[in-house]
Amino acid sequence: MSESVARLTARLTETAPGLRVESGPGALGQYAYDASNYRVPPQAVAFPRSADDVVAVLRACKETGVPVTARGGGTSMAGNAVGPGVVLDFSRYMNRILDIDPAGGTARVEAGVVLDTLQSATALHGLSFGPDPSSHSRCTLGGMIGNDACGNRSVRHGRTSSHIEALEIVTVDGVRAVADRTGLHAVDPQDAGLVARLEADVRRLIADNLAPIRTELGRIPRQVSGYQLHHLLPEHGFDMARALVGTEGSCAVVTAATVRLVATAQASTLLTLGYDDVVDAAEDVSEILRWNPTAVEGMDEAIVATMRARRGPDSVTGLPEGRAWLYVELDGDDEATVNTRAAQLLDVLKAQGRMTGGRVVRSAAERRSLWRVREDGAGLAARLVDGGESWPGWEDSAVAPENLAGYLRDFRELLASHVLTGVMYGHFGAGCVHVRIDFDLATDVGRTAARRFLHEAAALVVAHGGTLSGEHGDGRARGELLEVMYSHRMIRAFTAFKDVFDPDGLLNPGVIVAPAPLDADLALHQIQPLATEFSFPHDEDGFAGAVRRCVGVGRCRSDAGGVMCPSYRATGEETDSTRGRARLLQEMVRGDIVQDGWRSTEVRDALDLCLSCKACSSDCPVGVDMATYKAEFLHQHYKGRIRPRSHYSLGWLPLTSALAGFAARPLNALLRGPVGKLLARLGGVTTKRRIPAFASRRALRGVLRGAKSGESARAVLFIDSFTRAFRPEVAGAASRVLADAGIPCTAEDGLCCGLTWVSTGQLSVARRIMARTVAHLDNGDERPIIVAEPSCAAALKRDVPELLGTDAARRVAERVHTFTGALTDLAAPDWTPPELPADVVLQTHCHEYATFKGSRPTDLLRRLGVVKVDEAEGCCGLAGNFGFEAQHYDTSMAVADLALKPRLDGIDQDTPTVVVADGFSCATQIDHLAGDRGIRALHLAELLDPTADQAARPGGTP
Incomplete structure (x- = not known):
């Protein structure tokens, strides 16, 4: 801990007792990143519970000269939410909805409120907050205010700034004020003079720069880059609230906001339109906008292919033929009218001749599925199905919608001239294009090439009358490029505006004003591959490349939808999210903040509450598989050391349960009494659960007497350790059902998938167990292998080939089915099951x-x-x-x-x-x-x- 942070912490102990401040490697490693290309380790992370806590932090930072960066969900893609001093995490505690006024159509919320939380609360009144970024399940209102977020329906609702009535802020001096549509007002009367002087300085600044503000700002709907000083013009009423939106925490810290709500549409529908490429799609945007849509979103084929590869072929349905698509949403007062308009629009677009196909998506479930593909675009584009990586940095440029096709055409030529590939998607109806590009950011040569491209891209978008940023803000990615877009006089006005609020440059330094070089503090660096047990076949750099999959989009921080991440949903702590763990593993590989490598206690503690559920491997848009990373880490961490007791008692369960089958009845009786509790404590097992009763060896033989054998069997029923030891009746039922469904099986007992050794990180043992199983199953038999226990089926399907890395293991994995999968894919077409409950x-x-x-x-x-x-x-x-x-x-x-x-x-x-x-x-x-x-x-x-x-x-x- 530096001397300044030690002084700051001591000061906060006096002025804000109870304020949670963390400065250990665990917190610093996680908060060094957001969803951008940048890594800026803070000196401390504070978790305020009230505006008074924020006041205390800012005053202490002012005294000690420590910078401050405000942070919401940490999903910023331009490096807006990382900083070198104290990071204020508003999402943990300052996440309350303070008031909803249905009659007035407003809500008052703290900065850390997640957008979906607000939407759920306002939906009860038939209202919503208009802007809806794809990160709506985890982005906070404070973050949306910071970068003037828009969203999928910005064609209708525009930017966050259009929906702000008032902001409750704390200045760098620790003064509380309210910025509204008439100016700036002190919360405490004793601060009135200071706040009045601040407002007067801003008014003078605007009066001195009327011409450049009127001619350079507010030219197109998505012009987010720089400061939005045009809201302070006399003709706009000196709207200080809207002027502070989009300042990225560089002028003041927002603690709460009063936002305006919009009425929810009575009916809506979705059209999906197919095109040969994104330029053809963009050509149709002008016509579509004449139909007053709520959304016009674009997407290319690479994102769809990745989604299908990651979540199955049925994860994306309802798209017409094409290699690029538009989503067009229409709304209205009733369903019949909306559907009529949709059909009419479809006819008009067919007549234009650019579409390859189009349809109206009437199913609500199908619409939700399609929107998820679009919303996961940033993550899906980051790690594509072919294994290629792409990065933000130029992910957010915008032009007037009528100029979009020409801009995209020229932009593709620019990419080609630099031998770069970009995956494009975004808000086509607003002229805003998201693109992730396969920059080489790990080498000096690659970074130099990226810098050259970004400067040329900035000149190109300006030539098309556009803006560097259309919603994500400038951050560290584009601050340097503002001089390409704006005149020197406008840049000086931006600098003067920040100086009025933050003369010492303590608030989010390096952003917008006096920006850091766009290639400074890049997270990606050259690494040395680590020797591991798992092969990580889908990642070029092995384990290091696997943990690098996390790019910070933060879907694991969602409270609903999918299964990931159960521990985060239970605790609400960043360290218990998939992203938090992945970032610490990245730091472990890097060896800077986390310096103990595989022996790191910080990484061990972060992984402790990971349930190894594997949901992230499917729900995470970039396919982070924390269960596998945890297994590898535990193996390396405890190599040659005494392990936790539960690793022995539960990790070796297949062996101990097999032995227990010889004396199941007396053993069960013993375990139900005091001896059972004693053994549980000795084994690190909770005494709050009953130990499941072991089955006798005879029980399994009895239930499998009817199983087929020889040539009549069409499949192999793999008897896993859990079924064998605790519920052999399931094996009998499975055998009978499969036979009834036309899939008679022969039972294979005495083998193990190695799952319990994998989950406890005992990979050397797991490899031996798996190798024996594979040798037995890979005997020329090509029949399906059906496993009643899903976790064991998953281990055979995925862990076995990735740990053994042999052709035999892969052949066995290809044959594995769950019980559900067998009935879905292999059952006789005329099979009729017994009558089922409703x-x-x-x-x-x-x-x-x-x-x-x-x-x-x-x-x-x-x-x-x-x-x-x-x-x-x-x-x-x-x-x-x-x-x-x-x-x-x-x-x-x-x-x-x-x-x-x-x-x-x-x-x-x-x-x-x-x-x-x-x-x-x-x-x-x-x-x-x-x-x-x-x-x-x-x-x-x-x-x-x-x-x-x-x-x-x-x-x-x-």
Whole structure:
């Protein structure tokens, strides 16, 4: 800790008791990044709970000369949310909605409120906040104000600045004030004189620069670059609130805002239009705008291909033929009128002759699916299906919409002349193009080439009458380029405006005014590949390249949608997000802030609450797989050292459970008493859960007597360790259902996928176990391998080939199916299952969700006739060994509270409802949560078992 930070911390202890301030390697490593190309390690991170805390921080920083950077969700793409001094994280505590006034159409919110939280609250009144960036599930209102965010519907609603009534700010001197549409007003009367002088200085500045402000600013709808001083012109009423929007925290710190809301449309529909390329798509924008759409969004084929590769071929449906697409949303007072207008627009565009196809998307579910592809564009474009990497830096230029096609045509030629490739998408209806480019930012030669390209790109967009930034702000990426866009007089006016508010340059230094060089502080650097157990076949630099996948878009910080990231959803801490962990692993590889490499305790602690659910490998747009990274880290961290006790007791469970089968009855009786609790404590296992009862070895043999063998068997039923040890009846049911579905199986017992050794980071043992299994299964047999336990199926499908790295392992992996997948892909066309209940509560295993994307249990159940499938979207919280470990019990239950427990609590005992959970962990958690009410989870095989007594099933229908 530097002397200045030590003094600052001591000062804050006096002036803001209880303020959380962190300055260890863990916090500094995570907050050194946002979603940009930049890495600027702070000296400390503060988590204010009130405006008074912000006042205390700013006063202490002023006294000690330490810079301050305000931060919301950390999704800034231009380097706006990283800084060298104190980072203020508003998202953790200052995230309250203070007031909603439905009659006045306004809301008052703290800076750390996530946009989706506000939207959910205002939707109850038929209102919403107009701007809707693709990061709406995790971006904060403070961040949106900082960079004047827009969003997918900016054609209708414009920029954030258009919706701001008042800002509550703290100046660099620690003075609280309110900026509104008439000026600047002190909160505390004793500060009135100081605030009045500040306002007077601004008024003089505007009066001295009327000509350049009127001629250079506000020329096109998306002109975000620089400061928006035109709002202070006399004809605009000296609107100080709107002038401070887009200043990126470089003039004052926003603590709260009063925002104007818009009415929610009664009806809307979506058109998807196909084109040969993005230029053809742009040519049609002018015609589309005449139809008053709410959104006109563009996207190219690379993003769609990556989405399908990452989440399955059915993850993107409803797009017409083409290599580029436009989404056009229309709204109105009723559905019939909207649909009529959509059909008319489609006819007009067909007559224009540029479309390759077009359709109206009537299904709400399909519309949500299509919007997700667009919203994940930044992440999907960062790591494409072919493995190529691309980067922001010129991701946000904008021109007038009528100039878009010409600009894109020239821009593509500029890319080609520099031998660069850009993945394009964005707000075509507003003339704003997002593009990620395959810059080489790891070498001096590559950085020099990138600098040359960016200067030429700036000159090009200016020549087309455009702006460097259309919504993300200038930040560190484009501040240097403002001199290409604006006159020297305008640049001097920007400097003077900042000097009025921040004469010492302490607020977000290096941004907009006196900008840092655009190629300074780049995060990407040349690295030495690390020797690892996993092969990381999809990443050129192995482990280092794998953890570099995280580019900070922050989808893991969402509270809803998908499954990632359960621990973040439970704690709300950056360190417990996929992004936070990935950033620390990047620092570990770098060896600067985190200097202990594989032995790092900071990285170990950050990974501690990772449930290894693997959801991030599917939900993360760039495919971060934290479960695999954690397994590798634990292996390296504990190599040659004593491990946590649970690694032995739970990691070696397949072996101990096999031995337990020889004396299951007396052992179960022993474990139910005091000896069981003692053994649990000795093994690092929580005593708050019942230890599942072991099955005898005879039990499995009994239930499998009917399994086929020899040539009549079409598939192999792999008997995993959990099924063998704890619920052999599932194996019997699976065998009968598969035979009934036309997939008779031969049972394969005595093998193991190695999962428990992987999840506890004992990879040397896992490799030996896996190698034995692969050698046995890769014997020339090409029949499908069906696994009843989803986590074991996922291990065979993904972990085995990535850990062994052999052709044999890959051949085995290709044959693996979950039970759901087998019935989806292999069942006889005329198979009819037994009569099923009308209602099912479903808990899908996270590993199945992440690894087997094309066969979802919920889809199969609906196809088989279940009318209502209430899926608990999210992790059950037990997650294998995680929820059994004593130190993780509380987090496990907190995760269960997010989705699973509310579904179980909502089951009406008088209404027949079946609970289905194929995963042993999920079923165990359900028993823990609701077993005392007689609720037990069935495996899908038990539900479909043709020999089962329907009336006898727990919660079943007679």
